[in-house]
Amino acid sequence: MKAVGIVTEYNPFHNGHIYHIQQAKKETGADVVVAVMSGNFVQRGEPALFDKWTRAQAALENGVDLVIELPIFYAVQPSHLFAEGAVKLLAALGVKDMVFGSEHADVDFLSLAKQAPSVSQGKDLQDKNQTFASAYAHLLEAETGFKLEDPNDILALGYAKAVVDLSADIKLHAIQRVAAGYHDTLFSDTQTIASASAIRLALHKNKLEKIQSVVPDITLQNVQSMNNTINFEQKFLPLLKYRLITDTVGQLSQIYQMGEGLEHRLAAVALSEPGPQNYQNFIKSVKSKRYTFARMQRTLLYTLLNVKVDQMQSAMQEPYLRVLGFTDAGQQYLNSIKKTVTLPLISKVDQNLTKTNLRLDFKAGKLWQMLANSTGQQQDVTRKPIYVATKK
């Protein structure tokens, strides 16, 4: 069986994702689409709109055959670590082709990756008034002439560099992004594809009519039945303030990606009265020019999850393949790779997960449920993979 791999967040699942799945099959002639998908938190450090099971179900009903969770220690990371984690999982699954969207699909990202400077070269160059992304883009442009400024191009280069660094036997296929850019929030009456960020914005403004034409029915149903979108001000911010107030600065300094005195700024803002009442303002009040907004959100999520540097590093040493769901074709593919798969395949977890590296995803699932006021099924323990019959 020939499988094509895709890397996704599906936050939420929309028509652009269906197009991506169709193009992935068309481009590679694959029988099976394997999606590596972020769990309950996405790369920007935000909780996903719907839990991982809900999003996996939407994907399986719309062309994906196998959904594997990208563990939080890869999913909530800068693009190069996100991309590396995703490629590592796809390679372990025996996937030989990978299809991703890009703003410049004509670029040979593999060649670019081979010429591109390393992450540490970018970090060495970064000054106090500059984000890493900006420093790296300058260096890349100086060395290769390529202007790296679009989010999907950044990920594309990340995938390519991971394939090179991991010597992965994966062929890369960039497809041109259509219709809606990542940050595009415009809708027209004739458009059937909009970006996930545009859809989230419409949901946030409670403009459901704007998303009807750009998402499949299942997402529309999910939107209609969801209790409430996660409210950063009422849930996330109070819990974060609670932790910043009760933990010592010494404890905070051990949080993953904390550093450069950020723990002091965070503690001071949390203790200030009345202090920022809004999460965006909270972030603005602690953010320096070196950090992007997303980087700050990730650090604050790790703070909320109380993830220390050592826990994170040991978790990243032991990745796994957590199966969230499959179709018949996906199940056949899993059977076909059983003997060659190079990372542990996990279909069901029990209470013992608290002793393993699954602990981070488990905590994240619990936190997601607290943030979402979800009283539904647990996110991990006793949960079985979703099965969706392959459409004939």
Add this chain to the structure above:
Amino acid sequence: MKAVGIVTEYNPFHNGHIYHIQQAKKETGADVVVAVMSGNFVQRGEPALFDKWTRAQAALENGVDLVIELPIFYAVQPSHLFAEGAVKLLAALGVKDMVFGSEHADVDFLSLAKQAPSVSQGKDLQDKNQTFASAYAHLLEAETGFKLEDPNDILALGYAKAVVDLSADIKLHAIQRVAAGYHDTLFSDTQTIASASAIRLALHKNKLEKIQSVVPDITLQNVQSMNNTINFEQKFLPLLKYRLITDTVGQLSQIYQMGEGLEHRLAAVALSEPGPQNYQNFIKSVKSKRYTFARMQRTLLYTLLNVKVDQMQSAMQEPYLRVLGFTDAGQQYLNSIKKTVTLPLISKVDQNLTKTNLRLDFKAGKLWQMLANSTGQQQDVTRKPIYVATKK
């Protein structure tokens, strides 16, 4: 000037407290009443109904001349440590007489204290199906014949033992508890004194008419203007669950008074689905026969405050006298002892308190405000003592 010392929680301030103040002056002929009062959390490990400033104001308007905060590392403790802390502060303030209520005011508690077994003798005797209080009471009865079962008697013996152990130059005066016992929840039309626990219960049931005759006007006003009583289910329990879910069992095991595997039971209950939705049930589900309900509440409060054994021990080594308020007479008394006071007198704290042992009270004040949805003034930083003119 002659000062009499009293030890209080004022949760809330009521007519019985006025009686206590009057009796203290009458019994000793003192010019000045010095009250050592718990801060924002009381001995049972619960948040006080009103913050420490509100309760100090009520006391100063009703006969107390000087209010000193009993730091949380003494206030939220078993009775012997609570009593020892209070006596230590009164002795440091140069107080020579102490008046307290007791169910057996005819008992000579000082003589009893000299004959009484030590706390560690009680702990040695305690078996798995017994609380410390019960083991100690049995031992005391066997050795002295005195049956220690009433809460004010327990505290009275605690004060007496502290006077003996600290060699404090303080004369003890027990006065008979009148009208309402600690746990008494009965009201009659003619009664003007009810216990604080009865008043809290009436408040909890929103029966304001029941408390009108048993509290002074200021408490009635405080009750009427309070936003809402602290809701354990909506505030305390979610924050506690959040901490139990995100901290590791290893981290929880370092919390003050954790032990005997309690951290494992707590983590397991917090992770269970749907789990106890009510704080009382939460405690019942983790409580063993060795622990009283109050002991469990204290441990959970320390968990919520993230107070580790080492922080607690070092804080207890460095007590201080935090002035919450005074009348003219109280201020004169403070001036008169300035040169002889044996602990640091603190009238105002700035941001630097975060580096001192005041940090625990500071955190407690912040937490109290979160639990009470209080958006009022800060509890500590920049706050000045309350001044109330002595009534002529």
